[in-house]
Amino acid sequence: MPKNLFQWYATIHYSTCEACLRRHGDIFERDSDMPPLHKECRCHILEIDSSESEYYREKSERMREKALSELDRRRSWKEAVTLVATDFARSEELFRQTFQIDVYLEEIEQLCIAQQEWLAAHAEQRTGLSKLFVRAYRIKFNLDKYQTLAQGMRVTQEQHGIERIRKLFA
């Protein structure tokens, strides 16, 4: 009788906790080996046939890379936010790097709160960031992970995001 295995799928998103991200792609032999899903966890478990385990183990490697790149993105984003007021050029460079992985409106909103006073006093840099994030948002939905979203939905979300960014930095 073929034995079943279990593969962990986390949601690659800025709000996913690190513990869940680090399990993305993990394969478990037994149901009982898996940590429990926490409250509001958006992970899910795929039951796989052990005869296909080679395919899923390879997939697991790619999943792990994606999860780790999200953790890298967070580190760079955080650093960029702290550098806005002290080393603007470097912060712009770091922000740009994070866009290869993803960009999140909620984090842009948090940035505006964290650097509120500085941004209010620096109109030129504020405009620069506005343009930078608008550009990032224009390419966000070209990322592979969003290709399952309907075209109309992508356009709507893109427009909503761009309007919000312009307002935040106005």
Ligand SMILES: [Zn+2]
């Ligand atoms: Zn989770």
